[in-house]
Amino acid sequence: MTELLQTEDDIILDSESETDIDETKPEITETSESELATETDDKQDKTNDGAQKAINKQHAKYREEERKRIEVEKEAKELREKLAAFESAKVETDIPPIPDPYDDDYEDKIKARDEAITRKASQEAQKSFLTEQQNAQKETAKKTEQERINTLISGYDKHTVTLGLNPSDVAKAGNKVVEYGISGEVAEFILEQEDGPLITTYLSENPILLDELRHMTPIQAAFKVSSDIRAAASGLKPQASTAPDPVEILTGRGAGETEDPLLKGATFE
Numbered sequence: 001m002t003e004l005l006q007t008e009d010d011i012i013l014d015s016e017s018e019t020d021i022d023e024t025k026p027e028i029t030e031t032s033e034s035e036l037a038t039e040t041d042d043k044q045d046k047t048n049d050g051a052q053k054a055i056n057k058q059h060a061k062y063r064e065e066e067r068k069r070i071e072v073e074k075e076a077k078e079l080r081e082k083l084a085a086f087e088s089a090k091v092e093t094d095i096p097p098i099p100d101p102y103d104d105d106y107e108d109k110i111k112a113r114d115e116a117i118t119r120k121a122s123q124e125a126q127k128s129f130l131t132e133q134q135n136a137q138k139e140t141a142k143k144t145e146q147e148r149i150n151t152l153i154s155g156y157d158k159h160t161v162t163l164g165l166n167p168s169d170v171a172k173a174g175n176k177v178v179e180y181g182i183s184g185e186v187a188e189f190i191l192e193q194e195d196g197p198l199i200t201t202y203l204s205e206n207p208i209l210l211d212e213l214r215h216m217t218p219i220q221a222a223f224k225v226s227s228d229i230r231a232a233a234s235g236l237k238p239q240a241s242t243a244p245d246p247v248e249i250l251t252g253r254g255a256g257e258t259e260d261p262l263l264k265g266a267t268f269e
Helices: 002-088 106-162 167-180 184-192 196-204 207-214 218-236
Strands: none
Touching: 002 106, 106 167, 106 184, 106 196, 167 184, 167 196, 167 207, 184 196, 184 218, 196 207, 196 218, 207 218
């Protein structure tokens, strides 16, 4: 009987303990949901911060490129104005004909003609120099721009390989994006990103997003790419295979034992 009572008491105590534990479960669940919400907010904040940093970097890049472009245009304008001034001075530098030796002012005319020849030669030399300088400036600007584009493309191709994507498929996706008509600034922004090939592939499959980007300012488009589009495009990254390595097939031959080529195919009675 005592043992039975003790057993019943134990059961009651156990039951009361379980009840107490059950009553605390909702608090644990609520705490977990709160922590999960906080973690989600933190991740979203980090994503927004990363997008903002990328946009700030791109905006600074645009401003620097704009400054350089204005300087180049200013120098080109100055050269054009100087060349135009030489062209308008042609009348003043026309060489007069050889004077008649019997003219009373023959010596003065010869001197004036010699001075005109010297002046014209000087102006032609300066004009030639300015023309060469202008052509060199254009060539340098063209070369610099081409090198910049080649660097972007080279980095983009390396990212394609690193991400495990098919270069041919990425190239086709890129053609679709370009043909859709997004701005050069947005295209360059995508090229500069480590996950640029993934973004390109994703955009090529979502023309509605491409149309949205086409009507945005470069900064707005950069923010869109750095947040929503980047997150969605990350799902296109090929996953590493989890299959185990193939099993090594063992042969009956001992370690270091090889087949004598002279005995290959031989039969023994």
